[in-house]
Amino acid sequence: MQSQLHTNLHDIVRTLLPSVADEKPQTVVQFTVRDQRLSAYVVVDRTEHGETLRVEDGKHGRPDASIFLSTADLADIASLGCVRGPVSMTGSPPLLSSFRDRFMSISPAGKAQIEEITRSQVSAEVDRISIAAISPADFIQRYAMASRPAVIVDAMPKRDASPWTIERIRSELGDASVEVRTGNYVADIYKETMQTKELRLAEYLASHGDGLADSAQATPRPYAASNGVPWDWHLWLDYPPFVPEGLCQYAKFWIGPAGTTTPLHRDWLDNFLSQLVGTKRIALVSPHHAPLLSPRVIHAGLDSCNTVDPFEPQHQVTSTCDPVFVTLNAGEMLFLPAGWFHDVRSTSFSFSVNFFLMRIPYAVCPPDWTTLL
Numbered sequence: 001m002q003s004q005l006h007t008n009l010h011d012i013v014r015t016l017l018p019s020v021a022d023e024k025p026q027t028v029v030q031f032t033v034r035d036q037r038l039s040a041y042v043v044v045d046r047t048e049h050g051e052t053l054r055v056e057d058g059k060h061g062r063p064d065a066s067i068f069l070s071t072a073d074l075a076d077i078a079s080l081g082c083v084r085g086p087v088s089m090t091g092s093p094p095l096l097s098s099f100r101d102r103f104m105s106i107s108p109a110g111k112a113q114i115e116e117i118t119r120s121q122v123s124a125e126v127d128r129i130s131i132a133a134i135s136p137a138d139f140i141q142r143y144a145m146a147s148r149p150a151v152i153v154d155a156m157p158k159r160d161a162s163p164w165t166i167e168r169i170r171s172e173l174g175d176a177s178v179e180v181r182t183g184n185y186v187a188d189i190y191k192e193t194m195q196t197k198e199l200r201l202a203e204y205l206a207s208h209g210d211g212l213a214d215s216a217q218a219t220p221r222p223y224a225a226s227n228g229v230p231w232d233w234h235l236w237l238d239y240p241p242f243v244p245e246g247l248c249q250y251a252k253f254w255i256g257p258a259g260t261t262t263p264l265h266r267d268w269l270d271n272f273l274s275q276l277v278g279t280k281r282i283a284l285v286s287p288h289h290a291p292l293l294s295p296r297v298i299h300a301g302l303d304s305c306n307t308v309d310p311f312e313p314q315h316q317v318t319s320t321c322d323p324v325f326v327t328l329n330a331g332e333m334l335f336l337p338a339g340w341f342h343d344v345r346s347t348s349f350s351f352s353v354n355f356f357l358m359r360i361p362y363a364v365c366p367p368d369w370t371t372l373l
């Protein structure tokens with residue numbers, strides 16, 4: 001048992017090393033297997049002859065990274081090559097990001113699998129569902145594992161009990177600092193040329209927050225987009241229903257007036273986009289249409305298609321990629337499965353938070369049903 005554990009930990013660290021360009025003579029990765037109350041660490045020694053790895057029981061005094069796993073995670077790594085649940089980790093960012101890339105990210109084969117699954121779907125509309133009418137297990141099977149988007153109409157009880165307004169955002173959240181996309185960010189998105197500025201949220205709201213979309217404007221309205229949610233906001237946010245809370249901590253917020261836009265792109269994580277204030281109109285394009293859209297790979301988790309406008313019926317691709325349009329109202333959450341292209345437009349002042357699920361997409365890696373609920 002113990003020696004099997006040593007072999008597993010040795011193999012995990014061996015897998016992490018190629019993407020961690022470490023020049024130090026020694027690296028130590030501490031593991032804790034919570035449910036077995038076991039600790040062991042892997043020591044990597046580097047000499048001019050190469051790297052050697054050894055596994056020791058117990059706790060190391062100064063590990064470079066500490067990773068907390070469970071017996072189920074170790075079994076998943078051995079059988080599926082990935083973990084399905086959230087994993088607590090601290091320490092060296094390159095080691096942790098190597099662990100995420102290797103054991104918690106979708107592979108190229110997984111991406112192809114999602115494109116294949118969605119090829120046979122025929123639906124001109126996105127289902128609107130209620131948490132009262134569907135169990136978590138049904139949601140995971142019908143939507144998450146099938147890579148099918150859905151709007152959940154009643155998933156935000158905290159927001160409903162205490163609605164947000166622009167005034168309340170200004171007074172309670174105004175100190176948060178935000179990066180604001182400016183200039184022609186739709187054309188320049190994800191490029192080095194994209195202009196941004198740092199502001200306090202209250203300053204952004206004062207200078208750009210209200211006002212109506214002006215169709216004559218040459219550039220889109222500045223957008224406080226994709227900012228990491230401050231930790232204290234997690235105290236009042238409504239987390240997505242149906243999935244374990246531990247998966248929901250990678251959250252971003254989006255605030256802007258009517259006319260702010262995120263052009264067509266796709267993320268390779270399952271995602272819930274929750275609408276706290278205002279309304280958004282969203283065009284969705286199925287993953288299997290990727291060949292029509294020629295996406296530009298920004299990084300392993302993000303592809304951009306910002307030159308395709310699915311809201312423009314005359315655009316040469318729009319007629320063939322069958323966009324599905326969704327209106328997301330305050331109090332609703334859109335489940336956006338990994339790999340679905342989306343173009344998002346605010347049709348009023350809007351405040352949204354999105355939650356990327358910290359696991360390999362359900363469509364590729366099913367849940368461990370024993371720990372789902």
Ligand SMILES: O=C(O)CCC(=O)C(=O)O
Nearest residue numbers: 254261262273344352354
């Ligand atoms: O709300 C937006 O403008 C974009 C949201 C988005 O792209 C996402 O949730 O992945």
